[in-house]
Amino acid sequence: MRSTFYDDDHQEFRELVRDFIAREITPNYARWEADGGLPLELYPKMGETGLVGLAIPEQYGGMGLDDYRFRMVINEELSRAQAPSVNAAFGVHDDIVIAYLLDLATDEQRERWLPGMADGTRLSAVAMTEPGAGSDLQGIRTHAERDGDDWVLNGSKTFITNGVNASLVLVFARTDPDAGSHGYSLFVVENGMPGFEHGRKLDKVGLHSQDTAELFFSDVRVPAANLLGEAGQGLIYLLERLPRERISIGAAALASAETAYDWGREYVFNRSAFGQTIGDLATVRFTLAELETEIDITRAYVERCILALNDGELTTVEASKAKWWATELEQRVITRSLQLHGGYGFMEEYPIARAFRDSRVQSIYGGTTEIMKEIIGRDIAKRSR
Template identity: 60%
Template sequence: MERDIYTDDHEQYRETVREFLAREVVPHHARWEADRWIDRAVFAEAAKHGVYGLQIPEAYGGAGEPDYRFRMVAAEEIAKAHALSFALTVSLQDDLVLHYLLDLTTEEQRRRWLPGFVTGELIGALAMTEPGTGSDLQGIATHARRDGEDWILNGQKTFISSGIMADLVVVAARTDPDAGSKGFSLFVVERDMPGFTRGRKLDKIGLPAQDTAELFFTDVRIPAGNLLGTEGRGLQHLMSHLPRERLGIAVKAIANCRAVFEETRRYCFERKAFGQSIGDFQHVRFELAEMATEIDVAQAYVDRSVLAFNAGTLSAVDAAKGKWYVSELQNRVMDRCVQLHGGYGYMAEYPVARAFVDTRIQTIYGGTTAIMKEIIGRDLAR
């Protein structure tokens, strides 16, 4: 299906991203996966070439480009390169950390932190999840108490993407145990703050190069200038920023669906069985036809969501719809593509096999499918 969402500027940007990936990512990604670590230097190169961070204003050294379509182009090209560990780290910066820093910082904070993201010298992470708290944000036990002008932070976080690599971590903590949903605040914890330690690099079934970690905070002294946003509105800040995170997940999901589908389509018409291409069997053609249709239909929703985000009208409910549906579609497409590859689909050297495990997390992080349906259902009941 033809898409009319892009302009010539987006297509020129696509070439820039494609050339960057071919030069700086594709030759190294297999080694990163084996080492379970992405070379830090690649992010400085990625930032320099505008692969992420385009939305940072010119006053802080950025391009000042808020159009999310550029972000979608980057996601599509990274998916075609099958560099999903790299894709997640880039998305973490654009769709989470920078989204918070651009919206919630003071002028002093922006001048202190944003130039480092422009150059790729700073990598950020967002720390919400705890060992006993996943989607139930009001169950957060990490807490901070005032000590003069500062705050003293104690607690533990887990499943934190880029937790080992991150220089800045946005941490959600309880600051008033008696204030209910208004008793949480956000803090920026910096790399060398005493009492901030990182636990083990977690061993995941997929995305091995993308580091995920446990974080520990023991009497970490947080200067007043590292409070992010408004004291007591941390939960509201988290909720208001979830639509972009969920849009980012949907964008990555549909891009990966299309990339792996195209690999599979080519394979089906190259692979011979019983004297003909397996794509010439009706069953295989029907499998391909169903996936092509579902991907095109979902793409239309994602494209519309991106335009709505650009216009400032993407609702939390619409973002939740896209997040659960497209990430579940992604799992179905990966499973069917593995099946069509036969035994080769189970071999790690094939992109479809790696995508099968790398993308399984998509229906879990950013809010599980069940939570997305609850958000939509509550809106319908209202």
């Protein structure tokens, strides 16, 4: 079945992405994983090539491509190149923080922040999760109080993607404990603000070259000019933009699943046992048939969601369905593909082994599978009454 999801412009862009990855990422990725970090110079190189800040308007140095299919191309190619740490770091910067700034920043804020984010000289992070508050964002303790022309910010965040290297952090904080859902605000905290500290790089099961860290805020004086949007609207802003974050994770998971399936399929038709290729065994063929069918069906739904995102019509429920299903599918496909590799699948020299550990976090961050199902279930209950 021929897909009409991509057009010639997307395919031309794909060649640009592939060339960059082959030149700058693939030869170095194993070393970055061993060293436990991505080099900061990678992002300016991506910016120079036109791979960063795709949706940022040209007047701020971006590409002005507000079509998520271009980001999907990058997702797919980084997955095929076995570079998920780059995909994770890049996704937070491009899919989440930049999207917030494009929607909510003033003209003055755009002038200050977007050029550096478009050319890759300024990496960003989003700080929501805390040691005692993950999926329940209303349980956060980080708070800010107005003091003259500043807000004084105190608290801590954890599990922050790009937490070591980011020079600009979007921070979710409580600003009015008595205002319920209207008691939260978003602030842009920048390196150099006294009291703002990057904590240690956290030791994760996978994604070893993607920096995840703790962040600490001790009487950080954040200028009122760094408040993003209106005070008290932070939670509403988050809820409005979670669909984009979740379809971003779902799209990356789908690309990862497709890549893992390809590794398994290629392996079984190049490996012999009992006088025939493994791929000719009925049990293996059934496995391939199941995986390919699930992947094809998932792609159809994810593509539909991305087109809805482009049209500004993607709902929280639709994105939640895509996120939980695609990330769980990713783990099923990777696990079964590893099984098809036999003992070699457990060897670090094979990409399927690395994918096995790198993929595990996908069904956790951005909202766990259980939270996604709760969101969908509540909608079902509402529609059924």
